[in-house]
Amino acid sequence: MIKKCIGCGSILQNQDSNQIGYVSDLEKDLCERCFKIRHYNQYQTVEKTNQDYIPILKQIASTNDLVLLVVDLWNISPKLNEILSYFHDHVLLVMTKRDLLPKGLYEQRLLDYMNDDSFVDKIMISSQKNYQFDLLLEKIRQYQTSQHVYIVGLTNAGKSTMLNQMIKNYTNLNTMITTSMQPSTTVGMIEIPIDESLILIDTPGILDEGNFLNVVSPKMMKKMIPKKEIKPISYQIKGTQYLWIDQICSFIIKDNDVIFYIANTLKIERFYKEKDHTQFVSHHFMVEGVQDIVLPGLGFIKVMRPGDVTVFVPKEVNVFIRDSFI
Ligand SMILES: Nc1nc2c(ncn2[C@@H]2O[C@H](COP(=O)(O)OP(=O)(O)OP(=O)(O)O)[C@@H](O)[C@H]2O)c(=O)[nH]1
Ligand SMILES: [Mg+2]
CATH class of the missing domain: 3.40.50.300 (P-loop containing nucleotide triphosphate hydrolases)
Structure with missing residues (x-):
């Protein structure tokens, strides 16, 4: 009879410890992977x-x-x-x-x-x-x-x-x-x-597939995922400025107002000179009206005025623009 893990729905098996659903003893109801997530915060x-x-x-x-x-x-x-x-x-x-x-x-x-x-x-x-x-x-x-x-x-x-x-x-x-x-x-x-x-x-x-969660370390994942109410953070941009979020993405933006809706545990840094971002891929957006630049898994940036914004992210991440959500 097929027996399923009560924690994740996998089919329990005692043959291969590297495959999902593994238990040493088929009498158990919870697979080893679920046990490790629950008790040791370890993830397979x-x-x-x-x-x-x-x-x-x-x-x-x-x-x-x-x-x-x-x-x-x-x-x-x-x-x-x-x-x-x-x-x-x-x-x-x-x-x-x-x-x-x-x-x-x-x-x-x-x-x-x-x-x-x-x-x-x-x-x-x-x-x-x-x-x-x-x-x-x-x-x-x-x-x-x-x-x-x-x-x-x-x-x-x-x-x-x-x-x-x-x-x-x-x-x-x-x-x-x-x-x-x-x-x-x-x-x-x-x-x-x-x-x-x-x-x-x-x-x-x-x-x-285009989510930041798929490309960052577990430590960064912890930092990125908000645990409590997000306090939006506003920046007034005069001239051309370079904004970085915790070394995982950056922006070039000119004469605008932006509001960050991201976990407050993340560090936002502002620079007046370009820094090396060759590890990233650039995406160029023409903002029309009030729009959000969405960084899947991380949150979004509300851009208050029309203008150009260039975003630099890891190549796997699928950044996109949408009409303002909030
Ligand atoms: N702040 C907050 N976090 C939540 C809430 N619901 C879920 N989470 C968190 O979101 C993360 C994912 O939760 P899960 O319930 O495992 O998500 P899931 O949709 O079942 O994910 P899969 O099983 O991978 O498809 C965990 O870190 C949860 O703690 C909520 O109402 N508020
Ligand atoms: Mg689930």
């Missing part, structure tokens, strides 16, 4: 690609069941459109990590920003603060088409953390899904019965 990289995960989305789309698309407010990626392209209806948008945004924000504006015909409704939550979970459950019950409701999204969006909060709030179950700041923590489907009429199913996140 998972060699999965979206080729492994797209079939799961297709399988879910072939059912008529409600899908919760969990989106990290700090990482609204163009990749989400690809996920949505598999679903024509029955998607409840759940924007999470609300606790990281400034408290006074007008939430409806952010919800309105996300538009797709597949959405039956939208909600903003925070798993860390247990914010709006009763409303989330109410909406799930309103839109569910069967007992099964699937949780999908990009990796690191906060899917499993949200499900853990549902378990805590609404069940007596003594189980927990493994979560971590690293991509691809969940690798298989995990079914959680909330009550007799609802089974929530966690799924592996789709990889965001």
Whole structure:
């Protein structure tokens, strides 16, 4: 009989300690990788690609069941459109990590920003603060088409953390899904019965290939991921200036005002002379009106006036521009 790890959904095996799902003893319920993440904060990289995960989305789309698309407010990626392209209806948008945004924000504006015909409704939550979970459950019950409701999204969006909060709030179950700041923590489907009429199913996140998280060290990852509400930082730029974020990316910008929405643990430095950035690839943007330059995984920079901005990032990172989000 196939037995799955209760933490990550991998199929348990006792043959190869370098492969996912390894346990020395098949009587155990938690794989070694999950055990190490939970107890030692140690992480074993998972060699999965979206080729492994797209079939799961297709399988879910072939059912008529409600899908919760969990989106990290700090990482609204163009990749989400690809996920949505598999679903024509029955998607409840759940924007999470609300606790990281400034408290006074007008939430409806952010919800309105996300538009797709597949959405039956939208909600903003925070798993860390247990914010709006009763409303989330109410909406799930309103839109569910069967007992099964699937949780999908990009990796690191906060899917499993949200499900853990549902378990805590609404069940007596003594189980927990493994979560971590690293991509691809969940690798298989995990079914959680909330009550007799609802089974929530966690799924592996789709990889965001252009994300900073894929190219930085675990130490930098810790620094990049905000732990509490972000305080936006404004800079007035007079003449041509060179701004660096913690040696992982830089900008050239002229006569403008910019606001950084990134973790406050990151160091922003301002220079009046160009520094060597040959280790990076440049991206040139013509800002029109108030727009954001998005640094996936890191946050974004709101540029207040039209003008040229050149961004230097590692070659794997997919920087892009969008109309102002906040
Ligand atoms: N501040 C904040 N952080 C959160 C919240 N929800 C999740 N996180 C953090 O986001 C990171 C990823 O969380 P997971 O729940 O493992 O994400 P996932 O979507 O299940 O990721 P995969 O399993 O890799 O697809 C962890 O570091 C969580 O602590 C939230 O509401 N607020
Ligand atoms: Mg997960």
